[in-house]
Amino acid sequence: MITMKNVRKSYDNGADALRGINLEVEDGEFVFIVGPSGSGKSTLTKILTGEIGCTDGEVMVNGFDLDRMRPSKLYKLRRTLGIIFQDFRLIENKTVYQNIEFAMRVLGVKPKKIKPRIKYVLELVGLQDKINCMPNELSGGEQQRVAIARALANNPRLIIADEPTGNIDPELSRELMALLVEINKKGTTILVVTHEEELVNEFTNRVVVINHGEVVRDGTGGYYGNV
Amino acid sequence: MFSRTCYFIKEAIANIFNHGIMSFVTTFTIICCLIIMGSCCLLALNVQQIITELEAENQMVAFIDEAMSDEEARGLEQQLLAVENVAQVRFVTREEAMVNFLDRYEDNSLFEDVDSSVFRNRYLIYLDDIALMEQTQNDLAGIYGVAKINALLKVANGFVTLRNILGIVALAIFVVLFLISIILMNSTMKAATFNRRTEISIMRMVGARNSFIRWPFVLEGMLIGLFAALCAFLLQWGGYNLLAENISGALSFITVIPFENMLIPVLIAFGVIGIIEGVFGSLGAVKRYLRV
Ligand SMILES: Nc1ncnc2c1ncn2[C@@H]1O[C@H](COP(=O)(O)OP(=O)(O)OP(=O)(O)O)[C@@H](O)[C@H]1O
Ligand SMILES: [Mg+2]
Numbered sequence: 001m002i003t004m005k006n007v008r009k010s011y012d013n014g015a016d017a018l019r020g021i022n023l024e025v026e027d028g029e030f031v032f033i034v035g036p037s038g039s040g041k042s043t044l045t046k047i048l049t050g051e052i053g054c055t056d057g058e059v060m061v062n063g064f065d066l067d068r069m070r071p072s073k074l075y076k077l078r079r080t081l082g083i084i085f086q087d088f089r090l091i092e093n094k095t096v097y098q099n100i101e102f103a104m105r106v107l108g109v110k111p112k113k114i115k116p117r118i119k120y121v122l123e124l125v126g127l128q129d130k131i132n133c134m135p136n137e138l139s140g141g142e143q144q145r146v147a148i149a150r151a152l153a154n155n156p157r158l159i160i161a162d163e164p165t166g167n168i169d170p171e172l173s174r175e176l177m178a179l180l181v182e183i184n185k186k187g188t189t190i191l192v193v194t195h196e197e198e199l200v201n202e203f204t205n206r207v208v209v210i211n212h213g214e215v216v217r218d219g220t221g222g223y224y225g226n227v
Numbered sequence: 228m229f230s231r232t233c234y235f236i237k238e239a240i241a242n243i244f245n246h247g248i249m250s251f252v253t254t255f256t257i258i259c260c261l262i263i264m265g266s267c268c269l270l271a272l273n274v275q276q277i278i279t280e281l282e283a284e285n286q287m288v289a290f291i292d293e294a295m296s297d298e299e300a301r302g303l304e305q306q307l308l309a310v311e312n313v314a315q316v317r318f319v320t321r322e323e324a325m326v327n328f329l330d331r332y333e334d335n336s337l338f339e340d341v342d343s344s345v346f347r348n349r350y351l352i353y354l355d356d357i358a359l360m361e362q363t364q365n366d367l368a369g370i371y372g373v374a375k376i377n378a379l380l381k382v383a384n385g386f387v388t389l390r391n392i393l394g395i396v397a398l399a400i401f402v403v404l405f406l407i408s409i410i411l412m413n414s415t416m417k418a419a420t421f422n423r424r425t426e427i428s429i430m431r432m433v434g435a436r437n438s439f440i441r442w443p444f445v446l447e448g449m450l451i452g453l454f455a456a457l458c459a460f461l462l463q464w465g466g467y468n469l470l471a472e473n474i475s476g477a478l479s480f481i482t483v484i485p486f487e488n489m490l491i492p493v494l495i496a497f498g499v500i501g502i503i504e505g506v507f508g509s510l511g512a513v514k515r516y517l518r519v
Binding site for chain 2: 049051071072074075078079081083085089090091092093102103105106107108111150154
């Protein structure tokens, strides 16, 4: 569950990335966050994951009050999240397998359960053949799918995805989005940031539109709403 | 638990090879520091050894009252030995003393009619610790039959002062070198982990707690430290013996302590210092990145 109240974020260079965001996401929801480039979408996801702090306002994620959390305790929040980053963030000197393994080891998953699970999530994103590749041997789209597989590996309560299909062709994008919808049906809350109009229009989920750091529309009915 | 430890060890070893150049630089840094510190200590030990040998020459002479017969004088030996700090005593008869005395002069004719009866029976007294010479001198003087004691207190005190100063200087140099090497290690590791800050931030983003990230770094530092200590030890051993050979060849009056007598202590000291440097170096370096 996500609650944001009047969240503001100004970067050190003076850029006002967020100007009073109010957002509620219930458990089990599937929400698209859309908006033009530079509107503050990535900033919003970074605040939700605790990667950056907000300048003003209140943020609650999965029961954790982010303002009050010490950095050394943030891992507790992150263990309930599956984060898909716009820039993938794979560890470059670990193979695909080791990258996902690391994320599972962190949570203390039993070694016996790690391997089958990794095979399973890689199959979901269609990368079972690349299991022993290094990230720099993969295309951008493939790296992105590894990042998705890693986010799925621990069955998180909430998945926060920043442009998860940014580098993937439309066909595969639709499949991956459908996969996220599937996962959502099993109870995982999902927040997907994207600027791909067509993709959003294919689904009937809630859409939150952000522009210049403010929520300008919140409802169902695709990118432009049912106007 | 076991699987986790294995995982950390595997991670640490992989990291050492993934960052080969940095590992090499850190290893090299530790080796240099250890050899410099080691050489300093070994030098100090040897100087200490030489001083101790010179000290041993510094005996006292206890003259025995001439009223005592030779027999009685000889009988004092046990009493003298019983005094604290006395290591060894040697009885010197009047006759012997006279011979020694005459030996000191080229031209014996001057003393031709000197009779041994003008010399006193005496004991040469060797001490355990010359720092306590004055105290021992007083104790010996209290024994019935001891007339007078010659002791070179000034020389003895000189030695003691020398020994103390040397100890303090050696310790100070050692501490300074140790601090310098820790600082050196830290900056080396800072450079090493700079490349790894992305890696560390990713680890944090997938939910790793700081201790989970830290452990492989600690192990890595330990392994590097241990390996470096071993290399430094072997180099020090070889270098020391080479130098020792040359010194005893050129300056035969100096006895160099054989390295083989100090193998275990040196090995342990190197190992401990190497590990401390490795571990604290890597810990200091990751600390900064564990806040995001
Ligand atoms: N680290 C930063 N320092 C300073 N300004 C930043 C930083 N990151 C983002 N900004 C600014 O904040 C604003 C919002 O950026 P943000 O990355 O959130 O946009 P976005 O909606 O994710 O864009 P895109 O669709 O291109 O990914 C932009 O004006 C950007 O220039
Ligand atoms: Mg963005």
